[in-house]
Amino acid sequence: MSERVVMAPPLYMVQKREIIDRFIDEYIPPSDQYPQALHEAIRYSINAGGKRLRPILALAAYEACGGNNEIIYPAAVAVELIHTYSLIHDDLPCMDDDDLRRGQPTLHKKFNEAVALLAGDALHDLAFELMARTGNPDAIRELAEAIGTGGMLAGQMADMEAEGRNLTLEEITFIHTRKTGKLIRGTVRIGGLLAGASTDYIRAITGYGEKIGLAFQIIDDILDIEGDPEMLGKPVGSDSKNLKATFPGVVGLEQSRQSAGKLIDEAIEIVTGVVSQPDNFVQIARFIGGRQN
Amino acid sequence: MSERVVMAPPLYMVQKREIIDRFIDEYIPPSDQYPQALHEAIRYSINAGGKRLRPILALAAYEACGGNNEIIYPAAVAVELIHTYSLIHDDLPCMDDDDLRRGQPTLHKKFNEAVALLAGDALHDLAFELMARTGNPDAIRELAEAIGTGGMLAGQMADMEAEGRNLTLEEITFIHTRKTGKLIRGTVRIGGLLAGASTDYIRAITGYGEKIGLAFQIIDDILDIEGDPEMLGKPVGSDSKNLKATFPGVVGLEQSRQSAGKLIDEAIEIVTGVVSQPDNFVQIARFIGGRQN
Numbered sequence: 001m002s003e004r005v006v007m008a009p010p011l012y013m014v015q016k017r018e019i020i021d022r023f024i025d026e027y028i029p030p031s032d033q034y035p036q037a038l039h040e041a042i043r044y045s046i047n048a049g050g051k052r053l054r055p056i057l058a059l060a061a062y063e064a065c066g067g068n069n070e071i072i073y074p075a076a077v078a079v080e081l082i083h084t085y086s087l088i089h090d091d092l093p094c095m096d097d098d099d100l101r102r103g104q105p106t107l108h109k110k111f112n113e114a115v116a117l118l119a120g121d122a123l124h125d126l127a128f129e130l131m132a133r134t135g136n137p138d139a140i141r142e143l144a145e146a147i148g149t150g151g152m153l154a155g156q157m158a159d160m161e162a163e164g165r166n167l168t169l170e171e172i173t174f175i176h177t178r179k180t181g182k183l184i185r186g187t188v189r190i191g192g193l194l195a196g197a198s199t200d201y202i203r204a205i206t207g208y209g210e211k212i213g214l215a216f217q218i219i220d221d222i223l224d225i226e227g228d229p230e231m232l233g234k235p236v237g238s239d240s241k242n243l244k245a246t247f248p249g250v251v252g253l254e255q256s257r258q259s260a261g262k263l264i265d266e267a268i269e270i271v272t273g274v275v276s277q278p279d280n281f282v283q284i285a286r287f288i289g290g291r292q293n
Numbered sequence: 294m295s296e297r298v299v300m301a302p303p304l305y306m307v308q309k310r311e312i313i314d315r316f317i318d319e320y321i322p323p324s325d326q327y328p329q330a331l332h333e334a335i336r337y338s339i340n341a342g343g344k345r346l347r348p349i350l351a352l353a354a355y356e357a358c359g360g361n362n363e364i365i366y367p368a369a370v371a372v373e374l375i376h377t378y379s380l381i382h383d384d385l386p387c388m389d390d391d392d393l394r395r396g397q398p399t400l401h402k403k404f405n406e407a408v409a410l411l412a413g414d415a416l417h418d419l420a421f422e423l424m425a426r427t428g429n430p431d432a433i434r435e436l437a438e439a440i441g442t443g444g445m446l447a448g449q450m451a452d453m454e455a456e457g458r459n460l461t462l463e464e465i466t467f468i469h470t471r472k473t474g475k476l477i478r479g480t481v482r483i484g485g486l487l488a489g490a491s492t493d494y495i496r497a498i499t500g501y502g503e504k505i506g507l508a509f510q511i512i513d514d515i516l517d518i519e520g521d522p523e524m525l526g527k528p529v530g531s532d533s534k535n536l537k538a539t540f541p542g543v544v545g546l547e548q549s550r551q552s553a554g555k556l557i558d559e560a561i562e563i564v565t566g567v568v569s570q571p572d573n574f575v576q577i578a579r580f581i582g583g584r585q586n
Contacts, residue, residue, distance in 0.1 A: 094406035117382060125441045149332065
């Protein structure tokens with residue numbers, strides 16, 4: 001499988017990722033600060049090889065809407081902390097009971113369940129501490145709403161309740177737009193809000209965020225079937241093993257590929273000709289469409 | 294044991310509790326809204342008979358510093374949601390593994406672990422959504438810092454790590470000031486910040502919050518030894534059964550009673566003659582000092 005063609009991330013993503021990683025390191029308390037076990041656990045999870053897609057999207061949205069100062073960085077890191085918290089809690093034995101994440105033992109396997117529970121809580125909390133630094137209550141509310149019971153948490157519950165059931169296209173779309181989509185949608189909107197974007201800009205990036213958010217999760221489902229385990233850092237087939245509801249499970253692989261491709265195209269179209277700097281948005285969307293891990 | 298003399302809560306607390314309960318009902322999504330299981334679980338926990346001490350303290354601090362509009366209510370409810378989230382996660386099998394809370398089955402016993410985990414996460418999140426409504430980033434940051442790894446979460450980790458060990462007075466004070474004290478301290482400071490209080494006022498209510506926060510947890514430890522199970526809604530002796538570090542375990546019951554009484558007196562002294570309306574603060578402190586549940 002190693003001759004599979006991999007799309008290199010655009011230069012914008014590579015450069016921003018480096019900057020994001022520096023801010024992550026700055027914002028998270030050092031491992032030798034009490035409670036050490038918790039800070040070590042947090043650093044273990046946050047440094048486990050995430051693509052930093054969400055922080056990069058926050059930056060791209062902020063810049064696309066004319067934002068140009070450092071106030072975006074705490075917000076960009078905040079969404080990555082939220083993403084990491086959701087993965088840690090999702091992996092726990094009472095949820096998906098996963099042993100591996102990105103090729104490494106999951107946090108509760110590496111440490112223990114109590115530390116994983118509290119490290120997730122700590123990341124959830126630190127995200128809002130960072131959001132508070134932006135001084136923008138609208139952006140803070142945007143994040144809270146994206147990940148609450150009207151957003152990500154609704155998706156996680158629906159995902160659990162759907163295990164082993166046959167779903168309709170409407171149901172699987174409901175799950176995916178919430179479980180993964182709402183945080184990505186919220187992420188670009190936070191970038192726009194912090195840049196003081198116009199209603200037109202916000203409308204365009206919201207549409208973009210919704211499309212790529214859903215596409216991202218559909219591609220996740222596809223990769224769990226036909227991805228390269230080495231590149232994914234985890235065995236494929238875990239959705240099927242866990243009786244997870246997936247897009248290919250409802251409409252088939254071919255239709256899923258087509259839907260994801262269409263969503264990516266639509267996302268690009270929505271922002272092109274509206275926001276002042278759509279280029280990075282376009283590149284990120286194409287990268288998501290072609291990702292292999 | 295039923296002839297034990299119980300101090301009735303001051304009228305201020307009774308009246309404010311009613312108002313708080315109305316706002317809690319308004320701010321929490323209805324049980325028939327998706328995801329129903331999560332909203333039902335949240336309502337089960339939040340309506341399990343809490344004293345609403347923290348929201349009342351937020352109100353008292355706000356009013357003592359001259360605040361007089363409704364912006365305090367989302368913040369007052371937020372600290373109660375945080376308190377409830379911390380209890381739900383603390384009760385989980387990987388933490389204290391408690392079956393009863395206020396005389397009722399704990400949330401993971403009533404529903405299941407996954408629902409309890411996510412309901413805690415949802416309350417944590419909703420608290421920040423409500424804080425965002427205050428429009429005050431300083432108050433939002435105050436809450437995040439009070440309950441993060443420099444505050445409540447440090448206390449929860451220290452509490453776990455101390456199980457079965459002999460502690461010094463310094464160590465048990467470290468645990469109690471964080472596990473319980475930091476949220477109470479943060480609560481009164483949020484009231485002050487939202488009222489736009491002067492530095493002198495903030496300093497006074499901070500000192501008050503620190504003293505009653507520590508006193509509250511010492512009295513909790515005392516009640517777990519000599520309280521009335523019927524009034525507490527749970528069996529006594531759970532700390533000893535769980536090998537929990539307690540104040541009486543370190544300095545004895547008599548010394549614990551004296552320390553709690555001294556802290557209450559000092560708290561009252563700190564605010565008297567400084568803030569413009571110290572009366573409610575004084576009453577609440579005396580109530581905490583005499584509480585039987």
